[in-house]
Every structure is written in C-alpha cells, then in structure tokens.
Amino acid sequence: MAWDPTHNYYRACLRWHLSFNMTPEEVHAVGLKEVDRISGNMNQIVRKIGLRGSVKDFFDSLLNDSRFYSNNSDIILEQYRKTVFERINPQLSRFFKAIPNVPLKVEKSAFDGNGGTYSGASEDTPGVFSVNLFRPLEVFV
Structure with missing residues (x-):
C-alpha cells in the first residue's frame, strides 16, 4: 500500500508534534513557501556581496576559501560557544513560548562520530x- 499523506495516522502525528492544528496539505504549503522565502533571501545575500553566480556557486566558493576554515579545535569550539550563547540563545524567545531554564555546556566530544x-x-x-x-576542519561562517 502506498503511503497516503492524508491518512489519519499522519494527521495524528502532526497534532502530536505541532502546537497548532494543520492539515498535511497546509504543512506542505508552508514548507514550499519557506523554501521560496529562504531561497530568495540567499539569492539577495549573494547579490549583496557582489557575486554573480548562483547560491550553489557561493557555497562552492566558501569550500575553497581558507579564511573560513580552521584545524584548531580550540578556535572551532569557541566559535560553537559564541554561536550558541551569543547568537542563538538571545533569539530563542522570538520562536518559543516556554524556554526551559536549564544550563547548557558546549564541549568537545569524547568520541569520533556525528558532527555533534x-x-x-x-x-x-x-x-x-x-x-x-577529531578531524577539526570545520566551516564556521
């Protein structure tokens, strides 16, 4: 049997995971709008910094620009901490109503495996x- 996105199970999963009631079709439509919005923003940024190519060309150029790489794990770990504590945490209340008041640590993994x-x-x-x-070549743009 082919998967039917209007199936009751899928609708129940949406009700469980979302904080509001949406149909599968509405979720899909929001997703498509978000892809368009994000793609438009990315194209604006590429143009704003003066590049002529596509967003893919921009990302490809980053892969070849040593200014955005480090193999120093201390520097990379500090960049992760700055991103979490100075960029992400101050914005959480814009997106979530209830933010748990629990401490968070950002530290080096004790084993090789997933990125984080x-x-x-x-x-x-x-x-x-x-x-x-363990192989600390990371992009930290």
Whole structure:
C-alpha cells in the first residue's frame, strides 16, 4: 500500500508534534513557501556581496576559501560557544513560548562520530552539546 499523506495516522502525528492544528496539505504549503522565502533571501545575500553566480556557486566558493576554515579545535569550539550563547540563545524567545531554564555546556566530544550530539539536561546536570573535533576542519561562517 502506498503511503497516503492524508491518512489519519499522519494527521495524528502532526497534532502530536505541532502546537497548532494543520492539515498535511497546509504543512506542505508552508514548507514550499519557506523554501521560496529562504531561497530568495540567499539569492539577495549573494547579490549583496557582489557575486554573480548562483547560491550553489557561493557555497562552492566558501569550500575553497581558507579564511573560513580552521584545524584548531580550540578556535572551532569557541566559535560553537559564541554561536550558541551569543547568537542563538538571545533569539530563542522570538520562536518559543516556554524556554526551559536549564544550563547548557558546549564541549568537545569524547568520541569520533556525528558532527555533534546533544545529551539532555536533568535536575542535577546541564544539557551538553558535544562537538566532534577529531578531524577539526570545520566551516564556521
């Protein structure tokens, strides 16, 4: 049997995961609008910085620009911390109503594997975002 996105199970999953009631068709339409919006913003940025190519050309150029790379794990870890604590955390209240008041640590992963993992907080321990720095060539634009 082919998967039917209007199936009751899928609708129940949406009700469970969303904080408001939307049909599968509405979720899909929002997704398409977001892709268009984000693509438009990315194209504006590419033009604003004076590039003539596509967004893909822009990303390809970043891959070949050593200014955006480091193999120093201390620098990379500090960039992750700055991103989390100075850029992301101050914006959370714009997107979420209830933000848990739990501490978060950003630290080097103890093992090689995924780029990053999160271990949830408890009453006694902070949440931990572990960054894989075993092969520390990372883009931190």
